[in-house]
Amino acid sequence: MQPSISRQHLVQNGLVEIESPRAVHSRNVVSAIVMRAAAAPSHSRPVRPAAGMPQTRELRLELYKPRFFRRLFAIESSVFTEDRYNLELFRHLCEDNRDLLLVARLGNRTIGYVMGELHPRGAEVVSLAVATGYRKRGVGRRLMRRLLSRLERSGIVRVFLMVREGNTAAIALYRSLGFRRVRRVPEYYGDGECAIRMRLEFE
Ligand SMILES: CC(C)(COP(=O)(O)OP(=O)(O)OC[C@H]1O[C@@H](n2cnc3c(N)ncnc32)[C@H](O)[C@@H]1OP(=O)(O)O)[C@@H](O)C(=O)NCCC(=O)NCCS
Secondary structure, rough: OOOHHHHHHHHOOOOOOOOOHHOOOOOOHHHHHHHHHHHOOOOOOOOOOOOOOOOOEEEEEEEEOHHHHHHHHHHHHOOOOOOOOHHHHHHHHHHHHHHHHEEEEEOOEEEEEEEEEEEEEEEEEEEEOOHOOOOOOOHHHHHHHHHHHHHHOOOOOOOEEEEOOOHHHHHHHHHOOOOOOOOOEEEOOOOOOOOOEEEEEEO
């Protein structure tokens, strides 16, 4: 029996907390992610504007469309190194989570994205990335706030994520949005770095 399949069974029945898709991928459990995402309900309710959101001139946040895929994968591949998704899995994730995949567009350029995923205990922030030349302008915060707004309006009460222990920029962003540390996960990433598990509870 494959241990990963039995874990998927536990996850789908809400008996254990879900793993980060990056960790799942690192063990090549592609089918587990596809099946889990296929079971997730879709979100089609309108997005509530987030109060106090920093404005970046001409920045638009759009739901994922297949024509954005190549650029998203280029950003994903350039930003994440050791633990980046391969093309096939990233395409699956984009398609399966398209209602929770927000893309930041500046003019005709795709400059970042955030992807959420539903699981039995809430939602997971699967990936967040802003292209190198566009950082520190409030893009990451706007993406996160929009995703969280969609999730909250959909009735989700808890959002989880994994972040590298040394990723001070992302941790600062998540903390400022209300995420709190749950625990440290030793040697979570392929290069041995620890992860911090974080959780946000909507009030
Ligand atoms: C993390 C990331 C998405 C932030 O995107 P961004 O558009 O640069 O972030 P913002 O401009 O919206 O900044 C939001 C907050 O993040 C924190 N932050 C962003 N860059 C930072 C840096 N270089 N150092 C410290 N804090 C930083 C700050 O708290 C900032 O708030 P402030 O501007 O009020 O100080 C971006 O740095 C990135 O793509 N990094 C590589 C991929 C990654 O690490 N993704 C997260 C994986 S868990």
